[in-house]
Amino acid sequence: MRKPADRDFVLEDIAVLFSELGLNDSARDTHLILAATGQTKLLRWTATLNLMELESLDGTEEGFDAYAKELADLPLGFWIRSHYLLFLGEGLARFGRVEAAEKVLREAISFAEANQVNEVAFKSQTVLSSVRSTPRPAGPFVAPVQWSPQEIAPVIATISELRKAAVAAQ
Numbered sequence: 001m002r003k004p005a006d007r008d009f010v011l012e013d014i015a016v017l018f019s020e021l022g023l024n025d026s027a028r029d030t031h032l033i034l035a036a037t038g039q040t041k042l043l044r045w046t047a048t049l050n051l052m053e054l055e056s057l058d059g060t061e062e063g064f065d066a067y068a069k070e071l072a073d074l075p076l077g078f079w080i081r082s083h084y085l086l087f088l089g090e091g092l093a094r095f096g097r098v099e100a101a102e103k104v105l106r107e108a109i110s111f112a113e114a115n116q117v118n119e120v121a122f123k124s125q126t127v128l129s130s131v132r133s134t135p136r137p138a139g140p141f142v143a144p145v146q147w148s149p150q151e152i153a154p155v156i157a158t159i160s161e162l163r164k165a166a167v168a169a170q
Helices: 004-020 024-037 041-057 061-072 078-094 098-114 118-133 150-169
Strands: none
Touching: 004 024, 004 041, 004 150, 024 041, 024 150, 041 061, 041 078, 061 078, 078 098, 078 118, 098 118
16 A cells, blocks of 8 residues: 555454454454554544454453553544443443443443434443343353464464564554
8 A cells, every 4th residue: 555544444444354253363463553553543543442342352351441541531532432432331241340331331322322323322222231131150251262264364474563563663
């Protein structure tokens, strides 16, 4: 890509694809690159939000809390703030902090409805209902199995190298 903004869009597409394939480590690498080198605050904040969600999905409470704290007081705009509240509520629920999760999810519903981010409002209501009705399992978190097809192995390796360079340059 000749333009940095075009590169950012391609990297974001790759990150989403990795996430959809369950390749969380590779998605994390890609989001780390974007958080470090993205051309706009919006893109860097979105990448950080996605990193927060990945930490939650992978059961890394300390990383989740760090990203949540980093984003908490930023002027994120209504779309990112709506998603932040949803992902925060989901993560808190995953880590067994049910009361905090319920409070944040109610805030997510109210904020998303007020800003007409209806998909997030609906998803937040669904998660809140689930949190209220699902008993918390006892026992350790078990991360999902990673899948790595050979066809994209070179892309995964390249993204990993780019992440190392981006983080080292900071």
